[in-house]
Amino acid sequence: MHTPAQILKTKFGYESFRFNQEEIIQTILQKHDAFVLMPTGGGKSLCYQIPALIFDGLTVVISPLIALMKDQVDALRLNGIKAAYMNSSLDNEELSDIYDQLKRQDIKLLYVSPERLLGNNQQFLVFLRSLNISLFAIDEAHCISSWGHDFRPEYRLLSSLKKQFPEVPTIALTATADQLTRDDILNKLQLKKPQIFTSSFNRPNIHYSVEPKRKMYEQIVAYLKKHRDESGIIYVLSRNSADKMADKLKADGFAAKPYHAGLNADKRQKHQEMFIKDQIKIIVATIAFGMGINKSNVRFVIHGDLPKNIESYYQETGRAGRDGLKSEAILFYSGGDVMKLKRFAAVENNPEQTRIMLHKLSQMATLCEANACRRRAILNYFDELAPEQCGNCDVCLTTREKFDATVIAQKALSAVARLESRFGLTYVVDFLRGSKNQKISEYHKSLKTYGIGKDISKEDWFRYFKDLISFDYLKQVGSEYPILTLTEKSRDVLLGKEKIFLVKIADKKEKEAVKAKAKKVTLGDLPYEEKLFSKLKIIRTELARKENVPAYLIFSDATLLELATYLPQTLEEVRKISGFGDIKLARYGKIFLKAILDYSSERKLSSKIHEKVPKR
Ligand code: ADP
Ligand code: ZN
Secondary structure, eight states, X not given: OOOHHHHHHHHHOOSSOOTTHHHHHHHHHTTOXXXXXXXXXXXXXXXXXXXXXXXXXXXXXXXXXXXXXHHHHHHHHHTTOOEEEESXXXXXXXXXXXXXXXXXXXXXXXXXXXXXXXXXXXXXXXXXXXXXXXXXXXXXXXXXXXXXXXXXXXXXXXXXXXXXXXXXXXXXXXXXXXXXXXXXXXXXXXXXXXXEEXXXXXXXXXXXXXXXXXXXXXXXXXXXXXXXXXXXXXXXXXXXXXXXXXXXXHHTTOOEEEEOXXXXXXXXXXXXXXXXXXXXXXXXXXXXXXXXXXXXTEEEEEESSOOSSHHHHHHHHTTSOTTSSOEEEXXXXXXXXXXXXXXXXOOTTOHHHHHHHHHHHXXXXXXXXXXXXXXXHHHHHTTOOOOSOOSSBHHHHSOOOEEEOXXXXXXXXXXXXXXXXXXXXXXXXXXXXXXXXXXXXXXXXXXXXXXXXXXXXXXXXXXXXXXHHHTXXXXXXXXXXXXXXXXXXXXXXXXXXSOOEEEOOOOHXXXXXXXHHHOXXXXXXXXXXXXXXXXXXXXXXXXXXXXXXXXXXXXXXXXXXXXXXXXXXXXXXXXXXXTXXXXXXXXXXXXXXXXXXXXXXXXXXXXXGGGOOOOO
């Protein structure tokens, strides 16, 4: 019998386990139940696929979407693992074929939908009882919770699974982070003393940035021009803007298609497939797009409009960089978007729900506006601690020169004090700038503080206020029309006991420089052969076409990048590249090796495989 580590190498071609994969696998092998929270791209699948290969019997995987099942099964088959799926897309002949294989114990992993497993008077369960079931794996387990962002009523059927098969270990997996949903999942699934495994939700390879929403289309085009052969998603708020932007991009020479709930099912399916198979590089979509997208080489996610909360932002940006390579999340922000979304946030006849939605929206807005690490803001939102600086977001990477802003802060705080903490940000700023606006009351116009902030532009004042808020010198209370109030920290500033340093408003040039630095996909800081990388991608596309699977299932970008970095010169060296299990090495090793040998001999390059240190 093989150990998990051996299977990891021989079947999947990977050197070492990630996160707590190994402990999870051990728990399952001891036939305990497990509940796994791991971010997207973390490697949840291996947690049940490896036990499935070690156990004698069949592993049944419950998965919500046909597209996901097919993807997983294709991926397994390419590694020479016997897997199948059963869903409504199969005809009777295909189904009976799978039944036969199951009876012959010729399948190790079977993917099914919850309806197939438990619906229809549980006929299928009766059949399963005649087989030897080793493990149930419930993928996307958050679908069982109506608190989650993707509730699926049919998942509720799974509540009875544990009762029916108390002796079979069950593993439930999800990338959904919030506590409410987690508790609900555990409660609904009735797992038996499950071991709970949580990983950090940090996605270190994603670079987050927020740009002011001005000339957005031009900025997007400039970005796309620099990233011609990369795939990405552009999220927008409405169907109409998705159509429009996709058309415009097409007219400007980019392979883009729209995706939203207004398109008919055929079209949606087709556009999705073109994207997955790299026939188009860009999908312009509403939030309807994404669930079930396993494509690992999504290099960027752009938000043209503001997401309505941090959960959505995290989920959507999380579709970038599943392969672990550097990826970009770029958001275009404007205060106008916040106003627009506020109107959508109102839930009719439900003030409580409305309040929650507005609060979540304002947290999203603060993430964009504050001069604080974006990653930290995301992780803190999910109750996870994080260092002050992540080193991989626009805030952390811009040299932020600070200056003594004590006087500015005093002006701001005294304005709030003079207005008796009863007004919102815009009013306070107008007041400070001595606006002639009629909204400012005559009484306020007569105060000494009125107009003391004339020398600073409205825009800059907003920035300073946001910073003062994020550093707790001021507070916004109320969600619909939040008003500014003082905090415990305000007093010392007003009394001149504390000096305040704020970030200088960065000029544009500086920002551009940051961008240039943050780009380029590499393995750590090692250089790679760009031309070779492109060639290898072409070979991969060709193989994918022949096998009729998406290219990323043949090899991830990470594997090709390793090849183009370490330049293996023999098959034994190719084996050391992450992603080459025995079967893929036998099937595709030679083709890739030949391309590398040709390239290297032309340029007199030699192997750098000794520089590859196994990751731990
Ligand atoms: P998730 O389901 O958690 O989003 P997947 O299971 O799809 O993630 O894994 C994401 C990618 O990482 C896949 O390409 C997978 O093969 C790869 N992967 C998983 N575990 C490892 C590992 N230990 N070493 C290298 N690559 C891994
Ligand atoms: Zn940061």
